[in-house]
Amino acid sequence: MxxxxxxxxxxxxxxxxxxxxxxxxxxxxxxxxxxxxxxxxxxxxxxxxxxxxxxxxxxxxxxxxxxxxxxxxxxxxxxxxxxxxxxxxxxxxxxxxxxxxxxxxxxxxxxxxxxxxxxxxxxxxxxxxxxxxxxxxxxxxxxxxxxxxxxxxxxxxxxIPAFPMDGGRLFRSLLSIRMSRLKATRIAKDIGQIFAIIFIIAGLFFNPFLVIIGFFILLGAKGEYEMIKYQEILQDYTVNDIVKTEYAELDEEKTLGHAAERLVKISDNGFVIKSGNDFKGILSKNDLINGLNSHGKELKIKDLVRTEPDHVDKDTGLFQVYQDMQRKRKYLLPVFDQGEFKGILDLENLHEFFQIRKATQ
Ligand SMILES: [Zn+2]
Structure with missing residues (x-):
């Protein structure tokens, strides 16, 4: 929240x-x-x-x-x-x-x-x-x-065993002793959704709060199941599997206005900022738009881009990175290989990667 x-x-x-x-x-x-x-x-x-x-x-x-x-x-x-x-x-x-x-x-x-x-x-x-x-x-x-x-x-x-309420979690933990966490979550989720519908229908007659709780359970159960699905699929991969080594570059001396003009012509969600051949940081689409809003288009990129940005190592597990990016609302991260800049990781690509793996499972 x-x-x-x-x-x-x-x-x-x-x-x-x-x-x-x-x-x-x-x-x-x-x-x-x-x-x-x-x-x-x-x-x-x-x-x-x-x-x-x-x-x-x-x-x-x-x-x-x-x-x-x-x-x-x-x-x-x-x-x-x-x-x-x-x-x-x-x-x-x-x-x-x-x-x-x-x-x-x-x-x-x-x-x-x-x-x-x-x-x-x-x-x-x-x-x-x-x-x-x-x-x-x-x-x-x-x-x-x-x-x-x-x-x-x-x-x-x-x-009440309506996952993701406490009773549903207790139920899942008991199921997970005998089966995979994904399967246990799917069963707990299905039962949770049945309870959610009962709550919503009963709530319409007796108590509006029950309706809201019912919807919370429906959404919560679905969200948690998705998350486990991501975990199951992504746990076998590292950042290295989807790092983009071809990307749009910009010199740090250029202005935000210049970056904005170029943004509409590229397919990436941002730029790699360099000074000569040296990596300086990442300018994501969001950073750029926020920067334009608060500083105007004459500002130089180097005055906006942090010199020590958040980054991930190429060997980091993909699921861990996925969780971090979701939580910190980061959509683009530089990937490092033994301290050297290697490429970029785009959350959108990560989603696509997941969808493809899920479809071909
Ligand atoms: Zn509780």
Whole structure:
């Protein structure tokens, strides 16, 4: 999730936690429903506090996944809170079935622990008189019980085997013990999609959030399956297999205006920038357009192009590069061979390469 749509909440354990702007819609929705039900101001406030408390539990749930992933060698960039729940963005995911099982289970386990703590609290302080308790609205009295129930609901809901929800991941990890990860993902994805359709249909009658969750599952399952497919196909290749050694060149003394005129005449997505025979950097189509926007066409290329650009080694695995390029939104990278410039790697070519290999598999 892009950060400009999110409000940063802090960085526990080095993981950026932020809340997406759509979360405010959830609060607005609760207020609307509460007003519609004729609740008083204090009761409405109570509902909002409850939702915030619930989302603290959701953050802890995501932190559970994240810390387990980090412990097992994964990498977590951030956690984003959406009205339908939390999302941890992992840039590296533990893939062994056992590790994936632990990472997936860690989230719901956190909610089990929270529920247990609330239960102990209720038992010790006996704040709850179940006979007199009302469940129509959230009050100071039933707050801990409602929060406990909500946490148990989170556990139960997450354990539904609808990949890529936690239960679906647990299911895939169990399948992967006996079959390839690709096949396990395909089965988990198919079952996930059945659940997604059930969610969407049920949601139309009962709860709009279920519809949104259903669509998230549909897209998420498809995306993750594609990713595994990429991994399966690309893992046997390195950058060297698709490096382009013929490319459009420009001298670093030329202007952006000159580059723009030439861009329409070439088939590449950018230029290799040189000074004489020396490699100086890459000017991608996007960099050029951004550069023209902010500096105008008189700027010299050398004032825009970084002298030490990101680059990849020719022996790097193609899948790893693919993931990095997607994540960093890089479409063009220089390829080096033992410190010497060798050619360019274009994300578009990488996609084509994948499509061809997939079609001829
Ligand atoms: Zn989870």
């Amino acid at each position: 892009k950060s400009r749509y999110s409000l940063s909440l802090g960085k526990p354990f080095g993981i950026k936690v932020s809340v997406h702007w759509t979360f405010s819609l959830l609060i607005a929705w609760i207020v609307l429903i509460s007003v519609g039900r004729g609740l008083e101001f204090q009761q409405i406030l109570m509902h909002i506090v409850f939702v915030l408390a619930l989302f603290v539990c959701v953050v802890l749930h995501e932190l559970g996944h994240s810390l387990a992933a980090i412990r097992l060698g994964g990498q977590v960039d951030s956690i984003t809170l959406l009205p339908i729940g939390g999302m941890a963005h992992l840039s590296k995911m533990p893939e062994k079935p056992k590790d994936e099982f632990l990472v997936s289970a860690a989230g719901p386990m956190v909610n089990v622990v929270i529920a247990a703590i609330l239960w102990i609290y209720i038992a010790i302080f006996q704040t709850v008189d179940f006979e007199k308790m009302e469940f129509e609205a959230i009050t100071v009295h039933n707050f801990p019980v409602m929060l406990l129930a909500a946490n148990l609901f989170i556990v139960a809901f997450n354990l």
